[in-house]
Amino acid sequence: MKDIPQISNAEWEVMRILWDKAPIKAAEVIKTLQETKDWKPKTIKTLIRRLLDKGVIGHTANGNAYVYHVLIEEKEYLDRETDTFLNKLYQGSIRHFMLNFVQEKELSREEVAELIKILENSKR
Structure with a gap:
């Protein structure tokens, strides 16, 4: 099994959405999470950035937005x-x-x- 970084409970919530809906834009992740969590968009964007830094997700440019996809199933x-x-x-x-x-x-x-x-x- 390849080395997989640990993710926090909050990052796990973002991953659940990505596993279910990727490829997906940050705005859609934010909208989906705000239906169940009292999190600010900035917090969610920080969680997305952490997941990118850990190499768990990736992104591609789509106009002025990024589309996120999973790198670990x-x-x-x-x-x-x-x-x-x-x-x-x-x-x-x-x-x-x-x-x-x-x-x-x-x-x-x-x-x-x-x-x-x-x-x-x-x-x-």
Whole structure:
């Protein structure tokens, strides 16, 4: 897995929009985020700049605006974050994670059945 920079929770919110809607202009990112966040346009532009600096997104000129696109796919980032999470909290053990998860969470019969199906299908 290639080296993927960490992104903050706020940057994650911008990435969610980019993964969903890219290519997209900054004005559209701002409009979309302001529907759910009380963030100023300058704050959002700063987050976009940070993501550019980290090499997670790129841009192309379109007249007097930039159009942003992702350089790291969502699945690739999620895989890295999952590995980081498992290594940090469970010494890389999916077994320990799953044991903790099923012992601490109340699961419905449907959720249990779905987990069993997933586990059965993941046998190699």
